[in-house]
Amino acid sequence: MVVPVFNEQDVLPLFAQRLRPVLDRLGVSYEVLAVDDGSRDATPAVLAGMRRDWPALRVVRLRRNAGHQNALTAGLHRARGCYVVSIDVDLQDPPEVIADMLDLAREERLDVVHGVRTDRRTDSPFKRVTAGLYYRLIRRVVGTAVPRHAGDFRLLSRTAVDALTELPEHLPVYRLLVPWLGLPSGEVPYAREVRAAGRSKYPLARMVRLALDSLTGFSAAPLRVATWLGCAGIALCFVMGGAVLAAYAWGNVVPGWTSMFVALVFLGALQLLCLGLLGEYVARIFTAVQGRPAYVVTEES
Template sequence: MRLSVVVPVFNEQDVLPLFADRLRPVLDSLGGSYEVLAVDDGSSDATPAVLELMRRQWPQLRVVRLRRNSGHQNALTAGLHRARGQYVVSIDVDLQDPPEVIAEMLRLAESSGLDVVHGVRADRRTDSPFKRWTAGAYYRLVRRVAGAAVPANAGDFRLLSRTAVDALTGLPEHRPVYRLLVPWLGLPSGEVTYTRERRAAGRSKYPIAKMVRLAVDSITGFSAAPLRFATWLGCAGIVLCLLLAAGVLAAHLWGNVVPGWTSLFVAMVFLGALQLLCLGLLGEYVARIFTGLQGRPDYVVVFDSATVDQGARVAVRS
């Protein structure tokens, strides 16, 4: 099979028909065999019914359904583990990333022998100012933490070769952040720029809480810098406390002591906040160790249409 397209889906009943109307002509025009893996990430609306109807009308569509909402990155993982194509494209269903770019990605990968082709957002004017500001801050932060190899403004719209997919699925990651993991592999890569469009229908499934979670996973999963930051912050706190102690001692020797509790109160609050911050940073790493020791799966598949279709073909033959 030449191409697999992995599409995480969560409560997208309104946009799914629009997405299929744009994606299918692109894939049909490429030539060669392909499949589309729609990974239903525990949707609670009519998304499963819409996907089942689409599957009956689109033979290349394959539906993988997760038992519960496991998160965007884990839904991507489920799709990557089940993709069978020599090249695998991951794309969101909201049509902010245009499916027409897939043809350009595939041509670039095949003509230049690339294992990775990133979709880079050259124009984000359709995003809100807050979204652009937070995205810019995120990419500046992760480039500083994970290295300059991380393309700026490259999300999860990318093409991967079979070599890259096998390398990714072989990693023992419990909280994968693919926009950092893929550059970390160091495989030959290229970029295709495009203009980010408005969401075709529905509302964003990535609120501020999930954005913060992604940023925390990105930092704690790729760097020990927060631990070192806590160490340096503790050292700075100790130095500040020594300076305060020296100032209090000097005031006592000069007889310029003013009774009061302000300085003591400020020092106690500062040290308490410092301790809580350091404990919180340590807790993030301990939580990752705890999750790894548990060994629980990041997602649970309850339905894979490929298995159903294969069973139907066997029944017909017998």
Template sequence: MNVTSADCGQPSSIPRLSVVVPVFNEEDVLPLFTQRLRPVLDDLGVTYEVLTVDDGSRDATPAVLDMMRRQWPQLRVVRLRRNSGHQNALTAGLHRARGEYVVSIDVDLQDPPEVIAEMLSLAESAGLDVVHGVRTDRSTDSLFKRWTAALYYRLVRRVVGASVPHNAGDFRLLGRTAVDALTELPEHLPVYRLLVPWLGLPSGEVTYARQPRAAGRSKYPIAKMIRLALDSVTGFSAAPLRVATWLGCAGIALCMASGVAVVAAYLWGTVVPGWTSMFVALVFLGALQLLCLGLLGEYVARMFTTMQGRPPYVVTFDSAVSSRNRPYATTGR
């Protein structure tokens, strides 16, 4: 659902820049983020809005956002009824952003807000629809985080294609053409770091050194990282199904070879007790079948979710719509 300035009861003027910030349980880092972001945007010399999407926070984040909104007129608060996930919160922000350019950035300050000025300058001077923020230095991340990130990008570039920028997360600038194209896509499980390159729009890159989290704890544990990887692969390629087919063929070939070996041993009269080999073969084939069923299940689950038609998020409040701060409910797609 797109919200225009007329729908929101706001003046018809459209801000030059919208900054979309998904937020979930970030009461500690929000004040630090504001101190860094506001001077950067004020110095740009363009009209802007900052659209924070509260993804069902359970701490003091809503109260902190309300206090910040009273002190910062350009700050806009969108609140989701429940936690819907980072990508869906980003979707809610993109659907409601009114700016000619839209920047998405996380609140943890690992992606420096100062880079936004460089992104906007590059997009305007080169006529680009997309500017990716690319991390050239991840030394502040743990060794495990760097290793899993490198594995993830190698995997998606191999499956999806080399158009996916290496080490580019969700810190990017989008022109209105790109935003409108994304909002028209019927994606229920969007992965924007893959969807945006898929559009094939003119794009550029701005590099920066990834910084340590300013406060609080990471909201992307290993379980969510695995979920993101699964959504990335199953949402953009049928390669896992082909892998399952090849694994099945390999299992059949192995079984045929084992059968030939058993017959040969019988003909030569060298019958050896084969409990160990039989056990290993059964375990191997069982694991192979479960793996193939699991891969098929991922695709069936995606089709089931799409057929249900449930919205990926529910907005219960938008400060740009309800001037009296009375909650309302709308759904995404």
């Protein structure tokens, strides 16, 4: 088990109470690798206390907050199981589904089993709408191999984990990276539950960042959008030029600056948008060239 944790002092005991019986009933040896993503509350102390009563719990502490996906990377690089399940600690993804994932992977010899959310009524209307837009956009741009409404609750075989850890990704988005591998995969549906305690660690800013990383990391479509916007702007300029010539020919020229102002603002906004899209890709290249580690481990139990 790989469990990213960030400021989750309230939910950790509840998470352990539900996860441990599920894993004990599987009848296999296991470890729970909790990756403390630079928590600033009592999370490290809570994890240390849990380790005294739960020998299978293993803790990796990062020096600073590296982000959810990088915390997953730290866990995947250190996970030792024949199968690895990643799950968030907030209990919105029910641990009881893990047994179904393992059974499906063994029966059909799958390398990947996605947990797919079929019921999101516990999410806010805003969250449901934005999640729906995200998956529709990603499936249209990246491809339908990306499961609809599948987050980071999944089971991976050792083959899949080794393949992921060999990739030189600096800004990984695993919900897209795992389908990209093209390994045999399946799905297990489940109903998303209410967060057990604490507050969401994915505010709007992080959701937008995830969407941008998804688009720029797995598709050149935004660059093509910039090209098409430039073509549309040129076409619009020709239309406006024709309208101006027609108005001049009919003697309907009215002195003023409105049309000129609108045209300049439109073209300026178009250029800035295209530069912004190019900047996203340049930033990814800059990050990759720097070669800095995505996370720094300060302690490992």
